Amino acid sequence: MTVRELKEALGLTVFCAGNEDAEVTGGYCGDLLSWVMGRAEEGNVWLTIMSNQNVAAVAVMTDISCIVLTEGVKPDDALLSRCETEEINLLGTGLSTYQAAAELAKALAE
């Protein structure tokens, strides 16, 4: 599944579009950045409620496929402009992190 397909399957909001053809390899949920640095794998969808610009740096360092801000969280301006310059997929959903993860797992299983 690509990021584009995931976006359509879950009806995600697009805050910033990067490479939407990137392959989704699974997911990781977390708000503490060093846990994400240590545990997220290349191509993962990162579900988080953190919305400051360090999130973009972590996305770049871990080679994840996209960030999904859950619980209706909106990115702050600095994060948004960071994602634009770095061409990072930054998406959003009103779902809780748990619900979004469950939907992601379902979409990946199909």
Place this chain on the structure above:
Amino acid sequence: MADIVFEYQVDGSDYHRAGEASRSTKSNLKKLGFPSDIIRRVGICMYEGEINMVIHADGGVAKVVIGLDDITIILKDKGPGIPNIDLAMQEGWSTADAQANDLGFGAGMGLPNMKRCSDEMNIDTVVGEGTTVTMKIKTK
């Protein structure tokens, strides 16, 4: 062939913008054609170390030396030093302040991540003088 060296001043005053040296290193390594798993490990090691210099030591100097067989990252600061390295290396140990916590730092996982993603890691620290963290990632 001579080593390729990149050097960066890491500004300790801005928690938000931290990570510039690591981003730049990552893009340099991509241009040099290193495999993505090597670049990823260097990025994780360097970013964690760079953030530590910013949030714990008011910045410093980051140096990346690309040799024939390995990439060495040297992070040198004049911060407070680390009184107990064994404790600092434990998962979950952190002295990060509230400002760092608000941004998502302070889980106490940075040093363990650096250890795991590097082939060799050395911490040279003197309380009251500063810390130098050296990490090596083999490329052959």
